[in-house]
Amino acid sequence: MSQKFRCDEGGAIDRRKPLSFTFDGKTYQGYEGDTLASALLANGVHLLGRSFKYHRPRGIMCAGSEEPNAMVELRTGARKEPNTRATTIELFDGLVANSQNRWPSLRFDVMAVNNLFSPLLSAGFYYKTFMWPVSFWTNVYEHIIRRAAGLGTAATEADPDFYEQCHEHCDVLVVGAGPAGLMAAISAANYGARVIIADEHAQLGGSLINENFNVDGISGKDWAARQAQKLAGMNNVHILNRTTIFGYYDHNTIGAIEKVSDHVPQPAAGKPRQRMWTLYPKRVVIAAGATERPLIFGNNDKPGVMLASAVRTYINRWGVKPGSRAIVATNNSDAYRTAIDLHQAGVRVVAVVDSRMHPDAPLAAKLDALSIELIAGKTIGAAEGGQHLRYVQLVSTQGLTADPQRIDCDLVASSSGWNPNVHLHSQSGAKPIYDETIASFVPGQSRQAEVSIGAAKGSFELQDCLDQGRAAGAEAAKLSGFKGRLIKTASASDDDAYSIEALWIAPTPYNKSYKQFIDQQNDVKASDIDLAAREGYDSVELLKRYTTQGMATDQGKTSNVNALAILAAQRGEPIPEVGTTTFRPPYVPVAMGNFAGHTVGYQFMPVRRTAIHDWNEKQGAVFIEAGMWLRARYYPQSPEDTLYDCYVRETNATRSNVAMVDVSTLGKIDIQGPDVAEFLNRLYINNWLKLPIGRARYGIMLREDGVVFDDGTTTRLGENHYFMTTTTANAAPVLAHMEYYHQTAWPELDVVFCSVTEQWTGIAVAGPNSRKLLENVIDIDLSNEAFPFMAYGECKMNNISARLFRISFSGELAYEVNVAADYGEQAWLELLEAGREMGVSPYGTEALGTMRIEKGHVAGSELDGRTTALDLGLEGMANRSKHFIGKHNSQRPALIGDGRLQVVGIKSVEAGRNLRIGAHLVDDKVKLESVSQSQGHITAITFSPSLGCGIALGLLQDGASRHGEQIDAVSPLHDEKIRVEICHPIFIDPKGELVRA
Amino acid sequence: MLRIECPWCGVRNEDEFSYGGDASVQRPADGGSLDEWYDYVYTRDNSAGQHTEHWQHLNGCRAWITVVRDTITHEIFDTAPASPNLPPGSGSGKKTNGVKS
């Protein structure tokens, strides 16, 4: 029969809306409002998975995000999500889930033999067992461990859904919408404060829905619904349901995940799967509730052993009976509620077993009235059964050695007390403190603008929660600057006082050894903690790492305090002396997609295109990414054209005729003011005080540590007006560098500057015929006398205003035309037209790079953040009689001593063999495998069309004085060794006559 | 996420800023010894507690500002323009976040 464990009535489910779902291929029915876990329990399905290490059968222990066991693979195909907790999955029609970590099937799992070999898998087993030899790791151990101890498997297809990021400010953030949180939100909102209230469930109410409470004369569930309605009607309140606050960061910044579409088969059109919120509240009220601890006894991981509060939640929230013969085992007063709720739901409660000798009299009377047996001074020593609980053995907690008492049952509801959820408080930088009266950690001194209330503060009585919420909401609003009046109180029916006597671990029947699980997700047992402590890992942080306790996806929500208490017992010290672990975000696992948000695929990074991009695209240019820029790399003329064909053709065209390249991506900075010359003089190593108007100069900048930072030309456009260019890569860092010195070190200099990189299009026209081409369109005298090398002038190019620079990167007679970017494409087309008869062509960055290597110009691969001006052969430019950045530190002994890597030219002496970038330069006596004796490396290679052979630039120890020497260039990765000759880095036109022609 | 008050733009997220190091270090005069220059670049106190440091409002107004921050708690006590030539801005000297004093 379907749903035979469903109660006849009750629960916050909609019985008119049945839903169908499958688990491990079998179809079941549930109702709207169910979770996957509640629907499975309604159908009597308890066995959900196999444990991580020992492959023991595991079921459902909890009713919320603290669940360590009930993990499933949700959905299939691209939307498959492994390791999702069945307790937090809202049921939808057609849901498909599968158990994980079992092979070949859940009921018969081969790897369960791990259970028999468990002595091998004790604490620290990774470190001890799999130490040697190293090669075994990749070949043997890792394979076995992945198979044996795997969790679910991830989807292999791309996620078809999108994730979204939102930001919101508010006065008061209320975390959790239980009785305390609801009161706090209404109270704060009533003062006029902007309130956000977040709760991980779809429905607000928290424990009011889980429990059988009455407030203000109506059921807790109805009261909660009324408050939720009230909040929804207030326009200063933003309700974030299905939202978990996962992180409390510095300066009261809060991270939250809203599960927008996890409760439907797939997101509606335009809706994200999840949404990540960054919240900026002035005050935070933490009403995050508390998490129950399980009792620790032998085989406490059997399916059928659950938390006492979870049992109540399944009855009250979902109308589900998790068993038919129940034992309630506790060390505190709270679990008595479970016996009463079970009884009312028609489940036979065999006994309440209270480890305390003297249970509270009013509670005992309540049980008596229902004829439920109360066994005091005993607890469960061990649970027994195969794939489900069959009976328990009760043992005395008073040190008596009487025979254990066997009781048959299929459900244990256990409680070892409550842990206030201090996670967010701890994440905010505060330190929780131990409270002996409730045997738990409670919030300590606040470090940020937060306060914990209700169960999150250790107040487990309903009336206290309601009252604290009312007061805390008002206080938070007042602290945010609001004035108003307190809302009226709410009064609770529940009057049981909370009491507890700690019991951290049960004696075992006949002192036999049993597996007593602390952390069920990572299969950490009490004996592992004892062992770790004996082996010296007896501080909390070490214990965690050695045993992996608390390091699974549940972050030890049900196990941390139990582990700490057992460690404290082992050390013979009180719990506060042993300490507590620091909680770190995230509180629940957060899907990676949330952190990426929309920055995936083509939106990963902006793309910068120059004004000439469209033309390049039409030409079929092949592009290369340079930072965020797309630059034309080469221009194939036919489908057969290779990269090599193109750059050789383009280089030859430049060196023999005239060609054009788009250089718009260079950084450009406009600098103005009376002190610019002095400013430049301090930024660059060379002289700038006497640069005439209408002239450009090449300059080198160092960092403060003496290493070369960037190079480029700066031109004096007018009396107080200069124009700087930087390398493409350093455009932004150079600007920030200039701003730093101007605003912190040299505020006395009267200069202003800003980036104009995108305002100007730069076109280099290079080659022996470049002057002839420009004379067709430029209205100024370009003769060598009127416009020599490094000249600058304003001009008209046809009808376009242009700036003309006579500078050269190719080593040929060359000019650079700058026009306003809006005219960039027009200028490019007009230059092409002006050179059409002489056969002008475009060239890309590959030819540009080839020509720079032929000319020995240093670029990014030589300016590697380690080389000095001396290393690069540029020290001659420095004027050491003035001040400049890096002047002193560039003279540190290590930077000017012997053995520095200096830039050199490199030629292969083995005909037909190409050099390889990154190859090490070594003595010919050094073996190929041993590059530890590397004397340097190759930084850039090309085939030089001008020389007809492969050439390279490199960095070599004392290279400047080793021209003519032969050495080996080796690449062990490619099993390659080539004989090379070291030479001057300038391969062609060493005197620079061409550029001055 | 630190919330830093730019004296001109107001309180902004840390990811609009870039860190610029210890602001208490004095840049030596040109004539300084190599030791002084070495210390200026390489020697830092790594203090636990109040620290005066430079940040640039890189993805904002691009001003360099001086921030007094506690390196343990991240509490920010004060922010001000780094340049003495620039007006103090509206927010100078104010506390910039919800940290309790």
Ligand SMILES: [Zn+2]
């Ligand atoms: Zn700013």
